[in-house]
Amino acid sequence: MSLISVENLQVRYGANTVLRNVSLAIEPGEIVTIVGPNGSGKTSLLRAIIGAATPAAGQIALRPGLKIGYVPQKLHIDPTLPITVERFMQLTDRVPRATCQAALETAGVPGLLKRQMSQLSGGQFQRVLLARALINHPDVLLLDEATQGLDQPGSAAFYQQIETVRRDTGCAVLMISHELHVVMSASDRVICLNGHVCCEGAPEVVASAPEYRALFGTGTGGALALYRHDHDHTHGDGCGHDHAHADAHSKEHEAAE
Amino acid sequence: MLDDFMTRATLAGVGVAFAAAPLGCFVVWRRMAYFGDATAHAAILGIALSLALQISVFAGAMVVALIMALMVTHLAGRGYAIDTLLGVLAHSALAFGLVAVSFLSGVRIDLMAYLFGDILAVSRLDLMVIWGGAALVVGLILWRWSALLTSTLNEELAYASGLNPKREQLILTISLAITVAVAIKVVGVLLIAAMLIIPAAAARGLARTPEAMAGIAAAIGAISAVAGLQGAYVFDTPAGPSIVCVAAILFACLNLWGWRSRSGV
Secondary structure: OOOEEEEEEEEEEOOEEEEEEEEEEEOOOOEEEEEOOOOOOHHHHHHHHHOOOOOOEEEEEEOOOOOEEEEOOOOOOOOOOOOEHHHHHOOOOOOOHHHHHHHHHHOOOOOOOOOEHHHOOHHHHHHHHHHHHHOOOOOEEEEEOOOOOOOHHHHHHHHHHHHHHHHHHOOEEEEEOOOHHHHHHHOOEEEEEOOOEEEEEOHHHHHOOHHHHHHHOOOOOHHHHHOOOOOOOOOOHHHOOOOOOHHHHHHHHHHHO | OOOOHHHHHHHHHHHHHHHHHHHHHHHHHOOOHHHHHHHHHHHHHHHHHHHHHOOOHHHHHHHHHHHHHHHHHHHOOOOOOHHHHHHHHHHHHHHHHHHHHHHOOOOOOOHHHHHHOOHHHOOHHHHHHHHHHHHHHHHHHHHOHHHHHHHHHOHHHHHHOOOOHHHHHHHHHHHHHHHHHHHHHHHOHHHHHHHHHHHHHHHHHHOOOHHHHHHHHHHHHHHHHHHHHHHHHHHOOOHHHHHHHHHHHHHHHHHHHHHHHHHOO
C-alpha cells in the first residue's frame, strides 16, 4: 500500500478554499516534488498530511505505523532560548549521542553536536533540521521549501544531499520547492499545484506542460525546452482558475535570481 | 521551626520561585510576558468576587485568572494584535476588580496587600497551598517538557511528531493561572510577572540548554527570595518588592558580566 494517499482533499481557511480535489499517492522510496506559485496551497497540503490542518472534505490515509520525518520551512528559534545542536536533535526522542552523530553525518554536517543552534549558518541550520528529521529512520521525509534562504549552490548541494539520503536509507521524499530547475534532476515525479493538481508526471513532462508554462513562464530553464513529451492532460473548464498571475510570478522569479 | 514568620516567608518565596522559573522560561521563549500580566491583573477581580461570595481567595483568583488566560488564548489572532488585546483585557480586568472591591461594603480589605503581596503574613495553610500549587506546576511542566519545548520551537514540527500544540498551550495557560493564584500572597498582583520573567531572563546568558536555563532561573529566583527577605528585614522595606529588586539587580549584574566577558574587557 502507498505510504501516503490523499483523496479528493479539500482544505479551507474560513471562506477561502485553498485546496480542492487534490488526490495523490506517495510510494516507498520515490522522490516527489510539489511545485506551484505562492498561495497555491503547497504548504496547506503538507500541513494537512501532518495533521496540522483539518481537511474540509476528502481523506488522507497514512500507512499504519508510518514514520514521518518533517523538515519545516523556517524554524525561528527565539534568541532567548539557548539550545545546542545535540539537545535539538533529541527534541522528541531521547536518542543516544552516537545516533545524533550518525544522523548529522548522513545530513552532511558532522561535528556540530556541541554548537549552539543560533551560531549555525543558514546551510548548516537546514542540514541540522534534516538530520533531526532523519533521526528516527523515517519511511518518508516531508520538506517544506527547505532551501529557503540558501543561495543557488547551497540549495543545489542540499538537494543532492536529499538524493544521497534516499539512496542510503531508502526513504521516500515529498518536498515542496519553487526551484524546479534545481530539484529537476533529483525528482522522480513532479506535481504542479495551484489550488488543485494542474499536472503531474516526470519532471521533464511537467516542465513542458502548458499548465506549468502558464504558471511559471518559460524563463525557468531554457534547457527544459529540449524535452519532448506527449501531454495527455486536459484542463477541465470546471476548475475555475485562471493563470493571469503568471507574469507577476515570473518577474518575482527573476528578481529572486 | 514554622512558627517563625521569617521562615514561613522564606519558604513561601522559594516555593513561588521554583514554580515561576520553568514557567517563566516558556513565557520568555514564547514572548508571552504580557500574558502573565493580564492573568495577574485579572486575579484582583477574582479576589473581589471571592470576598463577596465568601470563598477562598486562592480559588477565586485562580478561577478568574484561568478564565482570563483562556479568553486571551481564544481571542488571539481574531482581528486585534495580541498586545492590543492583552492591553485591553489586562487593564479592564484590573479596573473592574478595583471597582468591584469598592462595592464590598462591610468587608474591609487591604488592597495594598493584594497588589504588592503580604509575604510576612503567610500562614501554615498558605504555605501548604503555595507548595502544593508549585509542585503541581513543576510536575505538569516536567511531564510535558519535551512536548512543550517542541511546540514552542515550531508548531508544524510538533504536529509531525504527533503532538497537539494547542493542548500544550492549554497546559501552559493552566500553569500560569495556578502560579498567579499561589504567588498573590507572596509578591502581589503587580509583581507576579516580574517573578516569572526576571529570573528566566537573567539565566539566559549562563545557559547552553533549555533545561539549564530553567534550573539556573530557579536558583536565581530562590536567591532573590531569600536575599530580598533578609534585605526587607534589615532595611525595613516592603518584602515583595524587595524580592523583585534583588532579582532585577542579579539580572543587571549577570548581563553586565556577560557583556564584559563577550567584549573581552
